[in-house]
Amino acid sequence: MTIKSIIKSTGAYLPEKILTNQDLEKMVDTTDEWITQRSGIKQRHIAADDETTADMAIHAARQALEGSGLKPEEIDGVIVATTTPDQTFPAVAVKVQAALGLPAGMAFDLQAVCTGFVYALSVADNFIKAGQAKRIIVVGAEKMSSIVDWNDRTTCVLFADGAGAVVLEGQDSGKDVSPRGIHSTHLYAKGEQRDLLYTDGGPSSTGTAGHIVMQGREVFKYAVAYMADAVNEALKENNVSADQVDWLVPHQANLRIIEATAKKLKLSMDKVVVTVDHHGNTSAASIPLALHEAVSDGRIKEGDLLLLEAMGGGLTWGSALVRF
Numbered sequence: 001m002t003i004k005s006i007i008k009s010t011g012a013y014l015p016e017k018i019l020t021n022q023d024l025e026k027m028v029d030t031t032d033e034w035i036t037q038r039s040g041i042k043q044r045h046i047a048a049d050d051e052t053t054a055d056m057a058i059h060a061a062r063q064a065l066e067g068s069g070l071k072p073e074e075i076d077g078v079i080v081a082t083t084t085p086d087q088t089f090p091a092v093a094v095k096v097q098a099a100l101g102l103p104a105g106m107a108f109d110l111q112a113v114c115t116g117f118v119y120a121l122s123v124a125d126n127f128i129k130a131g132q133a134k135r136i137i138v139v140g141a142e143k144m145s146s147i148v149d150w151n152d153r154t155t156c157v158l159f160a161d162g163a164g165a166v167v168l169e170g171q172d173s174g175k176d177v178s179p180r181g182i183h184s185t186h187l188y189a190k191g192e193q194r195d196l197l198y199t200d201g202g203p204s205s206t207g208t209a210g211h212i213v214m215q216g217r218e219v220f221k222y223a224v225a226y227m228a229d230a231v232n233e234a235l236k237e238n239n240v241s242a243d244q245v246d247w248l249v250p251h252q253a254n255l256r257i258i259e260a261t262a263k264k265l266k267l268s269m270d271k272v273v274v275t276v277d278h279h280g281n282t283s284a285a286s287i288p289l290a291l292h293e294a295v296s297d298g299r300i301k302e303g304d305l306l307l308l309e310a311m312g313g314g315l316t317w318g319s320a321l322v323r324f
């Protein structure tokens with residue numbers, strides 16, 4: 001018996017409020033030109049003061065559940081990748097579980113910052129392959145605006161809010177292994193590099209959530225190197241060449257990082273899903289948001305080979321090769 005985790009459906013949510021580079025010019029010493037040239041970002045969505053990560057996660061998860069055609073009672077669990085939970089506890093995932101009327105089952109948050117969605121996908125895939133669950137909703141949801149220092153121009157122009165979700169379903173294809181599904185996932189962290197990107201607070205240290213502190217130039221350098229390693233590993237393990245990949249769906253931190261990864265793979269930018277220009281960096285939400293956008297507008301079709309990759313605080317990084 002060979003079980004594969006299939007992405008049955010996707011969902012997404014973006015807050016109503018849009019913050020443009022021109023808006024930011026009025027808030028900190030920056031320019032549209034600098035933000036565009038250095039990051040590729042033109043605008044981003046920012047949650048309302050009373051809108052939480054769970055609110056956004058619930059919207060995205062509900063849309064994914066509706067798209068799957070499954071009933072709530074058919075879902076075995078929910079995993080939410082987030083660094084910005086509403087509360088220290090309980091997990092955002094239990095709020096999603098309750099709001100969607102899911103039956104008792106596993107529900108927990110997972111924190112690997114911008115790599116969170118790839119980590120969560122991998123964890124869910126392994127639960128499914130181990131037979132411990134058949135269907136899991138995997139969400140990436142962030143209110144990064146709540147941990148941004150709005151006086152720090154080096155970070156406040158980059159981060160943003162939103163949520164994306166997928167419904168994963170284990171399918172036993174018997175002798176004929178389904179060509180669809182998650183083929184492999186590859187997860188890494190290097191804790192020695194945790195001081196390159198962190199928050200200067202937390203429940204057990206300052207008792208506050210803290211604000212994002214980033215050594216951007218250093219993180220940029222490692223992002224390009226680590227993501228190239230992770231995607232090459234995914235290709236090698238599956239004996240697939242880069243030109244067989246239909247879509248690269250990368251974490252959306254910086255257009256220059258995305259272009260560098262595509263270039264290393266010799267992949268045309270026509271095969272890369274780019275949302276960073278209008279979403280900004282939504283951390284764990286960025287990959288499922290990009291995936292949902294490209295599925296909704298018809299670019300990504302059933303049967304396409306997708307390469308997902310991300311890198312973030314920790315430092316953490318990872319990739320996944322998925323036949324959609």
Ligand code: UT7
Nearest residue numbers: 030034038039114153154157216217219220223253254312
């Ligand atoms: O998602 C998690 C992973 N995160 C990332 O992957 C982010 C990785 N890093 C980056 O994307 C880029 O490093 C940034 C977009 C953050 C910065 O771009 P950069 O080309 O590395 O710029 P820099 O940090 O080297 O700064 C260049 C200059 C500095 O001035 P000096 O020292 O050259 O005089 C900064 O002070 O730009 C200045 N600067 C700004 N100027 C206008 C920094 N932020 C701004 C700003 N507006 N918002």
